[in-house]
Amino acid sequence: MSSDKRIDAEDGQAYTYDEIAAHYNRKYKKTAIAAYWDECKPVKKKGKGSSKGKAEPKAKVKAKAKSEPAKKPDGPKINKNEEPLHKMLVNGELVESGLTFGVINPSTGEVFAQCPECTHKILNEAVAAAKEAFKTWKDTSHAERKACLDKCLEATMAATEKLSNILIKEQGKPMSGAQFEMGGIAGFFGAFSMIKVEDKVLKDDETEKVIEKRVPLGVIGGICPWNFPLLMAAWKIGEAVMTGNTLVIKPSPFTPLSSLAWGEVIKDCFPKGVVNIVGGTNRVGEWIVNHRDVQKISFTGSIATGKKIQEAAAKTLKAVTLEMGGNDPAIILPDADVATVAPMVFQNSMANSGQVCIAIKRCYVHEKIHDEFVAALAECAKKAVVDDGFKEGCEFGPINNKMQFDKVCALVKDAKKKEGCVVHAGGEKLDRKGYFFPPTIITGLSEKTRLVKEEQFGPVLPVMKYSDLDTIVDTANDTLFGLGGSVWGPEAAATAMAEKIDAGTVWVNQHMNVSPDISFGGRKESGIGRQMGSSTVDYYTEGKILRIKK
Numbered sequence: 001m002s003s004d005k006r007i008d009a010e011d012g013q014a015y016t017y018d019e020i021a022a023h024y025n026r027k028y029k030k031t032a033i034a035a036y037w038d039e040c041k042p043v044k045k046k047g048k049g050s051s052k053g054k055a056e057p058k059a060k061v062k063a064k065a066k067s068e069p070a071k072k073p074d075g076p077k078i079n080k081n082e083e084p085l086h087k088m089l090v091n092g093e094l095v096e097s098g099l100t101f102g103v104i105n106p107s108t109g110e111v112f113a114q115c116p117e118c119t120h121k122i123l124n125e126a127v128a129a130a131k132e133a134f135k136t137w138k139d140t141s142h143a144e145r146k147a148c149l150d151k152c153l154e155a156t157m158a159a160t161e162k163l164s165n166i167l168i169k170e171q172g173k174p175m176s177g178a179q180f181e182m183g184g185i186a187g188f189f190g191a192f193s194m195i196k197v198e199d200k201v202l203k204d205d206e207t208e209k210v211i212e213k214r215v216p217l218g219v220i221g222g223i224c225p226w227n228f229p230l231l232m233a234a235w236k237i238g239e240a241v242m243t244g245n246t247l248v249i250k251p252s253p254f255t256p257l258s259s260l261a262w263g264e265v266i267k268d269c270f271p272k273g274v275v276n277i278v279g280g281t282n283r284v285g286e287w288i289v290n291h292r293d294v295q296k297i298s299f300t301g302s303i304a305t306g307k308k309i310q311e312a313a314a315k316t317l318k319a320v321t322l323e324m325g326g327n328d329p330a331i332i333l334p335d336a337d338v339a340t341v342a343p344m345v346f347q348n349s350m351a352n353s354g355q356v357c358i359a360i361k362r363c364y365v366h367e368k369i370h371d372e373f374v375a376a377l378a379e380c381a382k383k384a385v386v387d388d389g390f391k392e393g394c395e396f397g398p399i400n401n402k403m404q405f406d407k408v409c410a411l412v413k414d415a416k417k418k419e420g421c422v423v424h425a426g427g428e429k430l431d432r433k434g435y436f437f438p439p440t441i442i443t444g445l446s447e448k449t450r451l452v453k454e455e456q457f458g459p460v461l462p463v464m465k466y467s468d469l470d471t472i473v474d475t476a477n478d479t480l481f482g483l484g485g486s487v488w489g490p491e492a493a494a495t496a497m498a499e500k501i502d503a504g505t506v507w508v509n510q511h512m513n514v515s516p517d518i519s520f521g522g523r524k525e526s527g528i529g530r531q532m533g534s535s536t537v538d539y540y541t542e543g544k545i546l547r548i549k550k
Contacts, residue, residue, distance in 0.1 A: 006040035035098035089263030091129035092272030106172035133273030191516035192238030216244030218295035226252035321529035326483030329476035333489025334366035342376035381425035405435035408458035420444035482523030
């Protein structure tokens with residue numbers, strides 16, 4: 001190794017590779033030491049006469065460091081001597097980094113497996129592989145792309161049981177939810193495989209022929225959420241590859257293993273470099289967003305993170321599609337059938353334990369049927385079976401991670417302090433290991449209450465009473481969110497009101513119905529850009545005008 005020095009993050013001192021290796025040799029594998037060296041920041045070279053003195057021996061520095069308070073790590077702890085459960089897919093090969101972090105089972109609150117932490121070097125290799133693959137993949141025919149996606153779907157369905165079990169362990173959803181997610185991949189891939197990118201003749205007369213061609217963007221960075229890790233990755237993969245793009249997928253650090261296991265399953269379904277899947281904490285996502293060879297970011301997640309991505313992407317003028325949070329209102333008209341509508345509203349608010357961006361987050365019920373409707377919702381909540389996803393009969397699993405669990409607990413605690421608040425079902429975390437919170441129905445809250453104003457992303461539904469049909473739409477629209485909404489009641493009246501809801505998708509007598517043939521996305525702070533339907537070609541390609549003089 002050269003005499004170059006790098007900063008050891010543990011003590012802030014500069015060392016050569018040999019010094020680093022000598023110190024860590026008895027603790028970690030050579031691959032882990034090499035990976036750690038890649039992550040250490042190089043020492044900036046100074047001019048003549050200003051060279052830094054020799055650093056203290058490593059052992060002395062370590063002894064000195066023991067007396068200093070340790071800094072709290074930012075995010076999951078990075079380990080250097082653990083074996084990952086699954087490997088990353090980079091350029092058609094399965095790779096490790098020598099670094100891992102623990103993945104927690106939300107049903108126990110304990111680490112059950114290790115995930116590889118992608119290094120900057122490996123991320124660069126993944127992007128480079130995608131960039132190289134794009135040179136040929138962009139010119140493939142629809143038939144060639146479809147054949148690869150069909151092969152991917154076949155391999156995925158053959159691994160349904162394996163992938164479902166991983167989903168249950170790391171995400172917490174019940175078996176029925178995991179199977180629904182796997183079935184969703186089949187449905188969306190089937191539709192995506194029909195996507196064709198075609199030229200459009202804009203003008204053709206005696207003087208000129210003008211053609212609009214749609215050309216793929218290049219390398220797509222897909223950053224996925226933890227509520228539907230495989231299905232959201234499938235959306236990004238299907239749309240990207242069928243429009244001639246290549247991509248690097250990064251799953252959430254809360255649910256990375258199902259995506260890496262999927263990468264192992266589909267490794268040979270595409271040419272090398274077309275699809276790459278890396279694991280990692282938040283810094284890996286930052287590297288992807290800031291990488292100059294990534295042409296577009298497709299992100300699904302929180303508004304706060306989406307804003308950071310848009311700000312960072314502006315530095316390289318990347319295209320972005322941001323599908324972010326929602327605080328979807330459901331308005332129940334006075335003539336709605338309570339027996340029919342209440343169970344549907346319950347399911348559309350509590351699905352996946354409320355961890356769905358387009359779940360019903362606020363419910364407005366006309367005073368004429370309010371009490372009856374709330375009683376029906378509470379009855380549904382009290383009958384719900386909340387348990388470990390592997391348990392037979394389980395309908396709702398835990399909240400996925402402690403951060404979100406603590407937020408839901410805090411929102412409910414705050415709501416219960418408000419004058420007039422009534423908890424009709426649930427309202428307290430379950431007394432057991434893990435992040436379990438039961439379906440909860442709460443009334444008597446004002447619009448200023450955090451539980452109403454913010455996105456809870458958990459199994460809690462605030463129900464508000466209204467009396468004026470003319471003003472309830474204004475109340476529902478008074479939010480920074482604009483992902484979805486729904487109106488329930490007689491079709492004509494409900495449709496007329498739905499047209500006034502300010503959201504990307506508004507349903508009538510249904511909610512959360514999303515299909516690959518229909519464009520989807522949010523308004524206001526719920527998102528930028530669209531996915532699926534005609535939007536796939538619009539947002540994953542660019543127009544190129546070809547003008548031919550005759």
